[in-house]
Amino acid sequence: MKILVTGFNSFRGVPVNPSEQVVRALAERSRRDARAELVTAVLATEYVAGTKRLRRLIRTVRPDAILCLGVALRRESISLERVALNLDDDSTPDNAGLIRQGRKIAPRGPDVYWSTLPLEALQKALQRRGIKASVSNHAGTFLCNHAFYVARQETAPRRRIPCGFIHLPGAGGRQRGALLRRFVQAIECCLQVIRKEKSRGKLPVRIRRG
Template sequence: MRCLAYVAEIEPDAVISLGLAAGRTKITPERVAINCQDGGPDNRGIKVQDESIVEGGPAAYFSTLPIRQFVNALNEQGYPAQISNTAGTYLCNHVMYSVLHKVSSESLSVQAGFVHLPASHELAIQRPTLPSWSYNDLRDAVVVMIEELT
């Protein structure tokens, strides 16, 4: 997984993984990633069902990002946000779990977690029923979260 190679190469202080939550109206930092893969086929057509992400790994990991601070800061600055208590079982959960497993198993002092973002207006043009945010608001909201880490 490329993101794990980046963690090893860059040695960051924090990893905020981002993913699309089409249909959501708020930014949702994820609280928990579980050691389970399930869902529809990915972009390569691979479909995984009821499999562990890390065989023998812990059942779950909690985000080590300050997700409550993220939500409070976003809401204070006019960006709707709330904590989500599960990253699901699809690709976003896989990324969150994998990064947190690396951080935990290698005792890295890295804050890590996952944040789901609503669709952009550009995507909503292609799928008109999706609620959406402007690119500028999405970008600025991510900056707010980064600033909460300093």
């Protein structure tokens, strides 16, 4: 089962992005274990370049599942995002200096896309491991939400596959090394759940184009 996992690079106010660190750690582990079937990518924190690369990855890799990662500095636990909004609305410039406020991501697209990940199963699995996790109804209106929406747009409706977004909390004053290891463990746990649920037929089945 081929899974695409993405994160973002650093941006204003976030000199070290844990989603990038987690993706790089997963990539290293995947190189040591070919059975993992992980495709990893760190996206530019830019509306145009990041979106182009994400769309290209999904269309060329044709993954069986997609897990996008990002950071939410004010969150205190891992957030499993439920909904992607068709809205860019943030005063923060991306890394190319672009600001998008009050604009639809896809002018003719639906107002929302729902995650197709097994959110409750993910939450329970994380909590069983002592990892704080919650289901969130709002992925913000910056690039995390933008990537989430684009990924779901690419996988719906004919290419509908397990696809969603997870926010990692900021490090705050905590030890970065220990926290990174915890984040990697958390995402590996999520990947295990996705594989298990898919094998049991509880996740959307990819429809191949003829």
